[in-house]
Amino acid sequence: xxxxxxxxxxxxxxxxxxxxxxxxxxVLGSDIQAxxxxxxxxxxxxxxxxxxxxxxxxxxxxLDKADTTSGEGGGRK
Amino acid sequence: MSKFDPTLRDEIIAAIPxxxxxxxxxxxSVDRADDLVQETLLRAFANISSFxxxxxxxxxxxTILRNLFRSEYRKRxxxxxxxxxxxxxxxxxxxDQNTHxxxxxxxxxxxxxxxxxxxxLVLVGASGFSxxxxxxxxxxxxxxxxxxxxRARKRLGEMxxxxxxxDFGPDKTTRAVLAAERT
Numbered sequence: 001x002x003x004x005x006x007x008x009x010x011x012x013x014x015x016x017x018x019x020x021x022x023x024x025x026x027v028l029g030s031d032i033q034a035x036x037x038x039x040x041x042x043x044x045x046x047x048x049x050x051x052x053x054x055x056x057x058x059x060x061x062x063l064d065k066a067d068t069t070s071g072e073g074g075g076r077k
Numbered sequence: 078m079s080k081f082d083p084t085l086r087d088e089i090i091a092a093i094p095x096x097x098x099x100x101x102x103x104x105x106s107v108d109r110a111d112d113l114v115q116e117t118l119l120r121a122f123a124n125i126s127s128f129x130x131x132x133x134x135x136x137x138x139x140t141i142l143r144n145l146f147r148s149e150y151r152k153r154x155x156x157x158x159x160x161x162x163x164x165x166x167x168x169x170x171x172x173d174q175n176t177h178x179x180x181x182x183x184x185x186x187x188x189x190x191x192x193x194x195x196x197x198l199v200l201v202g203a204s205g206f207s208x209x210x211x212x213x214x215x216x217x218x219x220x221x222x223x224x225x226x227x228r229a230r231k232r233l234g235e236m237x238x239x240x241x242x243x244d245f246g247p248d249k250t251t252r253a254v255l256a257a258e259r260t
Contacts, residue, residue, distance in 0.1 A: 032234045037202055039183040044203035047098035056093050059115060060086065063122050 085134070089121065092135045095204055096142055102199045103146050103192070113149075117142040136206065139214045143196070186236040190229055197225035198233075 096117060100110035120141050121128075128137055187195060193215075200211040201222070208226075212219040 032238055033230060035179070036183070036230060036233050036237065039180065040187075040198065040202045043180070043184070044098045044102070044199065047101055048094040050094065050097075052090055052093045053097075053111065055111070056114065056118065057090075059118060060090065063118070064086070 082130075085125070085128075085130075088134045089118070089138065092138050093118075095135065096138055099139060099199060099204055100142060100146070102203075103143070103196060105188075113142055113146055116145050120145065133210065133213075136210050136214055139200070139204070139206075140216075143214055182237060183233075186233050189236065190232060194225045194229035194232070197222050198229040201226050 093114065096114045097110055100113040100117075101107055104110050104113060117138060121138055124141075128134065190198070196215065197211060200206045200214060201208060206214065208219050208222050212222045215222060
C-alpha cells in the first residue's frame with residue numbers, strides 16, 4: 001500500500017518517539033496528555049451512552065424476519 | 078444459509094453505540110454516521126458467513142464500517158462538518174462553562190488532525206482497541222498505528238498547550254487559526 005510507505009517514511013523522518021514538544025521549547029506535560037485522553041473518551045462516551053437508536057432495532061428485526069423467511073423456504077411470518 | 082444466530086445478533090446490537098461514535102469521528106456528521114452504521118449492519122448481515130465465530134466481532138464490524146467510509150470517501154470528499162463539529166451536535170450533557178471551553182478547544186484541535194491520525198487515536202484512545210486490533214481494522218502495520226497515535230497526541234498536545242499558555246504569551250498565529258476553526 002503506497003499510503004503505508006509514505007507513512008513509515010514520514011514516521012522515520014519525524015521520529016515517533018521524539019519527546020513531546022521537542023524543538024519549539026513548549027513543555028507538553030503528561031497532564032495535557034491526560035486531558036486529551038479524558039476529552040476524547042468523554043466525547044466518544046457521550047455518543048455511546050445514547051444507546052441504540054430505534055432505526056437500528058427496526059432494521060435488525062426486518063433482517064431477522066427476512067432471514068427466517070428465506071432460510072426456511074418462505075411463507076412463515 | 079443458516080438462521081441468524083441470536084447470540085451474534087446480541088453482540089452486533091451491543092456494538093452499535095460504539096460503531097456510531099466511531100462513524101461520527103470519521104464522517105463528521107451524525108446523519109452520515111447513522112447511514113454508515115446502517116450500511117455496515119446490512120453488509121455484516123449479508124456476509125455473516127464470512128465471520129469466524131470466536132474471533133473479534135467488534136473489530137470485524139469496525140473494519141466493514143471503515144471500508145465503507147473509505148470507498149465512499151473516494152467518491153465524494155469528506156463533508157465539511159458544521160461549525161460546532163459533529164460531536165457537539167450529539168452532546169446531551171450540559172458541562173459547566175470551563176469544561177465547555179476545554180471541549181471547544183479540544184474539538185477544534187481534533188478537527189485539524191489528518192483523518193488517518195484521528196481515526197487511529199479514536200480507535201486506541203476511545204474505542205479501547207489494542208494497537209494490534211486497530212492495525213487490523215485499518216489494514217496497516219502495528220508500527221504505523223503507533224506512529225499515527227503518537228503524532229496525533231503530540232499534535233493535539235501542542236495545540237492545547239499553546240492554547241493554555243496563551244495567558245502568558247499568546248502565539249497569535251495559532252490563536253487565530255484556532256479561532257478561525259471555531260467560527
